[in-house]
Amino acid sequence: xxxxxxxxxxxxxxxxxxxxxxxxxxxxxxxxxxxxxxxxxxxxxxxxxxxxxxxxxxxxxxxxxxxxxxxxxxxxxxxxxxxxxxxxxxxxxxxxxxxxxxxxxxxxxxxxxxxxxxxxxxxxxxxxxxxxxxxxxxxxxxxxxxxxxxxxxxxxxxxxxxxxxxxxxxxxxxxxxxxxxxxxxxxxxxxxxxxxxxxxxxxxxxxxxxxxxxxxxxxxxxxxxxxxxxxxxxxxxxxxxxxxxxxxxxxxxxxxxxxxxxxxxxxxxxxxxxxxxxxxxxxxxxxxxxxxxxxxxxxxxxxxxxxxxxxxxxxxxxxxxxxxxxxxxxxxxxxxxxxxxxxxxxxxxxxxxxxxxxxxxxxxxxxxxxxxxxxxxxxxxxxxxxxxxxxxxxxxxxxxxxxxxxxx
Ligand SMILES: [Zn+2]
Numbered sequence: 001x002x003x004x005x006x007x008x009x010x011x012x013x014x015x016x017x018x019x020x021x022x023x024x025x026x027x028x029x030x031x032x033x034x035x036x037x038x039x040x041x042x043x044x045x046x047x048x049x050x051x052x053x054x055x056x057x058x059x060x061x062x063x064x065x066x067x068x069x070x071x072x073x074x075x076x077x078x079x080x081x082x083x084x085x086x087x088x089x090x091x092x093x094x095x096x097x098x099x100x101x102x103x104x105x106x107x108x109x110x111x112x113x114x115x116x117x118x119x120x121x122x123x124x125x126x127x128x129x130x131x132x133x134x135x136x137x138x139x140x141x142x143x144x145x146x147x148x149x150x151x152x153x154x155x156x157x158x159x160x161x162x163x164x165x166x167x168x169x170x171x172x173x174x175x176x177x178x179x180x181x182x183x184x185x186x187x188x189x190x191x192x193x194x195x196x197x198x199x200x201x202x203x204x205x206x207x208x209x210x211x212x213x214x215x216x217x218x219x220x221x222x223x224x225x226x227x228x229x230x231x232x233x234x235x236x237x238x239x240x241x242x243x244x245x246x247x248x249x250x251x252x253x254x255x256x257x258x259x260x261x262x263x264x265x266x267x268x269x270x271x272x273x274x275x276x277x278x279x280x281x282x283x284x285x286x287x288x289x290x291x292x293x294x295x296x297x298x299x300x301x302x303x304x305x306x307x308x309x310x311x312x313x314x315x316x317x318x319x320x321x322x323x324x325x326x327x328x329x330x331x332x333x334x335x336x337x338x339x340x341x342x343x344x345x346x347x348x349x350x351x352x353x354x355x356x357x358x359x360x361x362x363x364x365x366x367x368x369x370x371x372x373x374x375x376x377x378x379x380x381x382x383x384x385x386x387x388x389x390x391x392x393x394x395x396x397x398x399x400x401x402x403x404x405x406x407x408x
Pocket of ligand 1: 044078083
């Protein structure tokens with residue numbers, strides 16, 4: 001077998017001819033060319049007469065035997081008859097604007113979903129910022145059609161990144177459980193931008209939107225798609241009650257008269273946040289102790305647990321009854337944080353009950369919260385939201401475990 005034939009097989013690239021092979025200081029350099037003769041426009045694919053060329057343009061390909069491998073080609077420019085302009089020619093192994101081949105970029109994007117950016121950067125021997133840029137290109141190539149088509153029930157959530165100082169708003173399609181849109185920011189304007197992109201016709205087809213009880217999101221949804229049912233995300237509702245328990249606990253720690261009492265209260269933090277069914281024996285002991293020693297905090301726990309169980313109801317009528325009772329109970333609980341939660345819950349009761357009716361919440365896409373948070377933690381280094389957003393779009397696939405099929 002001739003060396004060039006061997007190399008062509010080794011490269012595994014379609015429509016690529018191997019002309020020569022050599023070494024430079026750090027890599028194996030393979031001179032390649034497309035198998036077609038006339039240059040083709042990189043934008044529209046039309047054939048046209050060559051215009052001029054750029055010598056020794058390089059693309060990094062996957063390493064071979066631990067050695068860097070570079071493809072080199074004198075890339076031509078073409079007078080494209082269709083675009084009526086001079087364009088760079090299309091090459092079969094990579095994007096003309098990229099310094100990497102398609103298989104190299106796909107591999108980086110795959111790794112980026114399973115390891116952190118530093119690991120990807122060092123194992124692939126590429127600059128750290130390059131990881132984000134590559135992922136963006138791969139995602140753009142792999143996305144097909146308009147993800148905003150055919151949306152009926154969507155979820156809106158926010159994710160914090162860069163040590164929680166900045167936010168990205170994400171929109172999930174509940175039917176496919178994919179992230180269909182993401183943008184930096186978390187105010188009404190951010191979500192408005194989504195509805196603008198969605199347009200009136202598609203916006204009118206939305207049946208329901210799951211959101212948290214933020215006034216900004218409520219405003220954006222009711223203005224753009226007034227017919228859509230607003231469903232408040234149950235995990236946000238629960239978090240209100242959890243935060244209230246925590247606030248009561250902190251007040252009690254402050255009010256404690258002895259150090260011993262203080263320490264005891266501190267030890268109740270985690271059991272208090274758990275649901276009744278998830279308590280360990282040790283947690284249960286702590287709580288029964290609490291029942292005797294701190295009535296206020298114990299009442300806070302019961303209130304939180306009752307709200308969680310109300311949300312567990314499968315019958316809307318029963319849930320409505322329980323929610324009304326809960327609002328009255330919390331309102332006269334003599335616990336300020338819970339009085340406030342009672343007001344919020346009363347104000348948004350319709351949207352909360354819509355959850356019971358539909359069973360839809362952002363947390364339903366269980367994988368989303370966990371995985372998105374892992375990815376945002378990894379994305380600390382991103383200087384713009386763009387890299388993070390590209391990863392999040394990829395995450396939509398990861399959720400469905402399609403990722404291996406897609407990349408390979
Ligand atoms: Zn063209």
